[in-house]
Amino acid sequence: VGDGRFVVTGGFNAAEGFQLASCEVYDPATDTWTEIEPLPTAVDNHAASLITLYTQAPNTIMVTGGRVYNAALNLFEGVASGALLDLGTMTWAPFDLTSPHSYHLSCHLEPNAPKVFILGGADQTGVGVTTTFGTTEWTLGNEASAWPDVSVQTQNRVRAAGSRSGTSNVACFTVCGGDEALEGTCFTVCPETSSIAELSSKAPEIGVHPNPAVGRTVVWSVDGAHEHGWTLLSVGGHVVRQGRGSALDVTGLPAGPYLMNLRDGRAAHVMVR
Numbered sequence: 001v002g003d004g005r006f007v008v009t010g011g012f013n014a015a016e017g018f019q020l021a022s023c024e025v026y027d028p029a030t031d032t033w034t035e036i037e038p039l040p041t042a043v044d045n046h047a048a049s050l051i052t053l054y055t056q057a058p059n060t061i062m063v064t065g066g067r068v069y070n071a072a073l074n075l076f077e078g079v080a081s082g083a084l085l086d087l088g089t090m091t092w093a094p095f096d097l098t099s100p101h102s103y104h105l106s107c108h109l110e111p112n113a114p115k116v117f118i119l120g121g122a123d124q125t126g127v128g129v130t131t132t133f134g135t136t137e138w139t140l141g142n143e144a145s146a147w148p149d150v151s152v153q154t155q156n157r158v159r160a161a162g163s164r165s166g167t168s169n170v171a172c173f174t175v176c177g178g179d180e181a182l183e184g185t186c187f188t189v190c191p192e193t194s195s196i197a198e199l200s201s202k203a204p205e206i207g208v209h210p211n212p213a214v215g216r217t218v219v220w221s222v223d224g225a226h227e228h229g230w231t232l233l234s235v236g237g238h239v240v241r242q243g244r245g246s247a248l249d250v251t252g253l254p255a256g257p258y259l260m261n262l263r264d265g266r267a268a269h270v271m272v273r
Helices: 196-201
Strands: 006-013 018-027 032-036 047-051 060-064 067-070 075-086 091-101 105-110 113-119 137-139 161-166 171-176 186-189 206-209 216-221 230-233 239-243 247-249 256-262 267-272
Touching: 006 060, 018 067, 047 105, 047 113, 060 105, 060 113, 091 137, 105 161, 206 256, 206 267, 239 247
Parallel strands: none
Antiparallel strands: 006 018, 018 032, 047 060, 060 075, 067 075, 075 091, 091 216, 105 113, 113 137, 161 171, 171 186, 206 216, 216 247, 230 239, 230 256, 256 267
């Protein structure tokens, strides 16, 4: 987590009911394990990224997707959700994604903003099951334009490897391999947004994540001001959501732009898909 400690999340243990929600922190300095709050959903074959929301050092772990067992269908399914672990409080805040993911990968693109690229991975898997796939998506943390069309290259990749690439002004993501049909193939994709260089020089003070949002999302601020209250406004200035703390659910809102306001006047744009 950036200070020498390690966080272990979820996993698989048939003796404990298959997928696990338990989480622990290992400190090599003292050779001790400490149990922390469990994942909101018990999963295995999920992906995690160490990201920075509002400080100069990584302060959040983002877990996306994972696999659960569907007993009625006798197969495994990916989940279309994730959660943010606040490393200060060691508590989880859940959010929703547009597509189910398992056996996928994620990569943090931007040091001072929560730009995370999530490669499709699998949805339904199992013995004798025709594998179905998740859709590649991103959680930029701001209202940015879409990625270029690389669907032919990014889709249907399971167990691929990837890492951040590009330059100091252009954040990119390079992926190689996957299942047997994609061995030896690679691609690089960069987000189409003119704000990357600007965001690199100045970290945002408030925001929601993921953004664009679908369903549950997480409100955050550099000083905890969101705990005292916030409102979400439509483009016409109407209050469509209000509350306190980190939980925001945009389910049922029409797709499009919105404005998140804190009580002190600070604001952030939110895009609903």
